Amino acid sequence: MSFTRRILMVGTAMALGIAGAMAQAFPTKPITMIVPFAAGGPTDTIARIVGEHMSRTLGQTVVIENVAGAGGTTGITRAARSAADGYTIMMGHMGTHGAAPGLYPKLAYDPQKDFTPIGLAAGTPIVIVTRKDLPVKDLKEFMEYAKKNEKTINQAHAGSGSVSHITCILLNEMMKVDPTPIPYQGTGPALNDLVSGKVDYMCDQIVSVQGQVAGGGVRGLAIATPSRSPSLPNVPTTLEAGLSMFQVSAWNAVFAPKDIPADVAKKLQDALVKAVTDPATKTKLEGLGGVVPDAQRASPEALATLVKTENDRWVPLLSRKVKQ
Numbered sequence: 554m555s556f557t558r559r560i561l562m563v564g565t566a567m568a569l570g571i572a573g574a575m576a577q578a579f580p581t582k583p584i585t586m587i588v589p590f591a592a593g594g595p596t597d598t599i600a601r602i603v604g605e606h607m608s609r610t611l612g613q614t615v616v617i618e619n620v621a622g623a624g625g626t627t628g629i630t631r632a633a634r635s636a637a638d639g640y641t642i643m644m645g646h647m648g649t650h651g652a653a654p655g656l657y658p659k660l661a662y663d664p665q666k667d668f669t670p671i672g673l674a675a676g677t678p679i680v681i682v683t684r685k686d687l688p689v690k691d692l693k694e695f696m697e698y699a700k701k702n703e704k705t706i707n708q709a710h711a712g713s714g715s716v717s718h719i720t721c722i723l724l725n726e727m728m729k730v731d732p733t734p735i736p737y738q739g740t741g742p743a744l745n746d747l748v749s750g751k752v753d754y755m756c757d758q759i760v761s762v763q764g765q766v767a768g769g770g771v772r773g774l775a776i777a778t779p780s781r782s783p784s785l786p787n788v789p790t791t792l793e794a795g796l797s798m799f800q801v802s803a804w805n806a807v808f809a810p811k812d813i814p815a816d817v818a819k820k821l822q823d824a825l826v827k828a829v830t831d832p833a834t835k836t837k838l839e840g841l842g843g844v845v846p847d848a849q850r851a852s853p854e855a856l857a858t859l860v861k862t863e864n865d866r867w868v869p870l871l872s873r874k875v876k877q
Contacts, residue, residue, distance in 0.1 A: 579639060579816070582613060584611065584642060585616050586618070599841075603674045604617055624649070638813060646805045648714055648715065649866060650863070651866070652867035665861055677760045678842065681754065681775050691794060700729070713736065768834075777799050807874075
């Protein structure tokens with residue numbers, strides 16, 4: 554073997570060894586998880602709980618960065634354009650990756666093509682809530698009341714593109730009513746006005762409304778899941794209450810920019826699965842009313858299927874509403 558060839562072989566081996574070592578070393582610095590909503594909201598809360606456990610598994614801090622705006626699409630757009638190295642990931646959800654293409658015709662990203670799915674973190678079921686003095690006692694009476702008072706009834710939501718906005722569009726469509734929408738800058742102000750009786754009803758994630766429902770500040774009519782939630786055991790399901798088609802969960806999931814290295818994606822996926830299957834983390838999420846996936850449902854393959862299914866569900870409905 555010639556001296557030159559021997560040098561080339563040694564050089565190639567060293568390069569491969571360095572590349573392998575670099576891959577093995579991930580992560581060597583903190584990871585940023587972009588949350589496309591304000592601090593303190595349901596997605597932010599879930600991201601912080603899950604991110605804290607992922608930090609321990611990965612050996613590096615997962616730093617939460619809140620980048621709110623345009624129904625969450627501002628933060629997701631920024632995250633999608635980040636370097637595909639695994640050091641910037643994001644906590645997307647039903648709105649940003651399921652419904653956004655129907656609300657924003659010029660959306661800067663494609664939920665099915667522009668991301669590497671890491672996995673599902675937690676679902677947060679939707680609860681239909683009314684002001685406590687609305688003259689109805691259950692969902693059936695509420696639907697009748699809404700139809701009779703369609704010209705005067707109003708519905709609060711947390712802003713265009715928010716979960717409370719999107720899910721109540723679906724509810725109103727099913728009830729065949731067109732209430733007056735009252736937009737707010739976030740769930741907090743909307744819920745405050747519902748508690749004070751300034752607005753009539755809203756749809757929102759159990760994480761947001763659980764305390765007020767349990768405390769009697771608002772009335773919980775139904776939860777949009779097949780089974781009752783342990784967090785609100787006295788609130789019937791929409792199946793029980795007579796609106797079986799209204800099944801909605803504002804799922805939250807971790808994504809990375811597309812084309813990150815496969816081994817990096819695998820490390821992130823493994824860290825996420827460890828987080829959601831950890832008993833302590835699971836207890837925290839379930840204590841908020843969250844539905845925590847098992848390892849199979851938390852997988853990137855399951856998440857990719859979910860995004861497609863949600864696009865198929867929401868985009869036709871919302872595109873039609875946006876054009877009206």
